[in-house]
Amino acid sequence: MTQSDDSFIEHFLKQESAGGILLVFASVLAMVLANSPFFSFYNLLIDTPVVVQVGALKLAKPLLMWVNDGFMAVFFLLVGLELKREFLEGELSDYRKVILPGLGAIGGMVVPALIYILLNPNDPVAQQGWAIPTATDIAFALGVLSLLGSRVPLALKVFLTVLAIFDDIGAILIIAFFYTSKISMMALLIASACIAVLWCLNRRGVDDKSPYLVVGAVMWVALVKSGVHATLAGVVLAMFVPMQAKDPKRSSPAKSLEHDLHSAVAFFILPIFAFCNSGISFSGVGLEHIMHGVPMGITLGLFAGKQLGVFLFCWVGIKLNLTRLPDGMSWWSLYGTALLCGIGFTMSLFVGSLAFEETGVNRVFDERLGIILGSLLSGVLGYIVLRFSLKAKN
Secondary structure: OOHHHHHHHHHHHHHHHHHHHHHHHHHHHHHHHHOOOOHHHHHHHHOOEEEEEEOOEEEEEEHHHHHHHHHHHHHHHHHHHHHHHHHHOOHHHOHHHHHHHHHHHHHHHHHHHHHHHHHOOOOOOHHHHOOHHHOOOHHHHHHHHHOOHHHOOHHHHHHHHHHHHHHHHHHHHHHHHHOOOOOOHHHHHHHHHHHHHHHHHHHOOOOOHHHHHHHHHHHHHHHHHHOOOOOHHHHHHHHHOOOOOOOOOOOOHHHHHHHHHHHHHHHHHHHHHHHHHOOOOOOOOOHHHHOOHHHHHHHHHHHHHHHHHHHHHHHHHHHOOOOOOOOOOOHHHHHHHHHHOOOOHHHHHHHHHHHOOOOOOOOHHHHHHHHHHHHHHHHHHHHHHHHHHHHHHO
């Protein structure tokens, strides 16, 4: 790995850590407002109707849905660009470096989902939320790591980042296959035509970002109308943005777009998303609310399922000589990192917003309560374990 690659990784990690701190602030602010006399104003804000109309085409959604469908499409565009770069040039281009975090990611999705389903065995509506505890929030997790300073080895940060990338791939597939509403074939045909145009642009070597973004915007509108979740437009668009420019002297279109989006996503889009989705009132909340199947399934899925799944699958892979523990990492630091994977905040909130939208049953309180408790427990205990293990190591 070159010095320039090291500086890029360090810059990326610092930016994500700072974004994690801002996420915490936005989330706390939302919860403070939700438990204050300003709760009605908070609800009024996120329910504000926003209408965009061009001729007969009309998109009318509350502000919360614009954030969840629109802003998060930009987030998934960034995720897609990061995945593309990592697969072609980065950590994921060497299969030997991805086996361990890949195994951890599989365990970190399978075990939490099983725990959730086992805790909601006879409730088909509640079982729609099985994917909520399968996600890992890389921004929050790296934010916790940043509190430990320079004692954290680079290998641990890379392991956590690659594992979260695989988690993102899993989340994208889950959304694509399990959380789609009734399909509109006409809108889906328009989206398919947009994909064909993007393919032609890529094949002809067009390296100007503007045509891709314009076609991507049309594809997003079509997916909003199609019933397939619109955030997938970001991932599809990222697949076609060229990695190399025709002129070797020009910067990579994909890397350039990724760089342009990083600050906007880390310091604006994700905090806004967290603010709009974290407002939960704890007024009148008792033990019976926490012990309900949905919040308990999410809490234990994130806190117990993530650490068990990630650590167990990694341990089995190492014992079977499929992979090895990276230099600079110990079993205790691996366990502490597995705990941090239980911080599912942003992605869990997003999947939760999809899980129950077609059931007609309002589970917003239940899902948010479970996500907050599970993520908080995972973050605190993960920090304690890593602080102890890294201090003992040094």
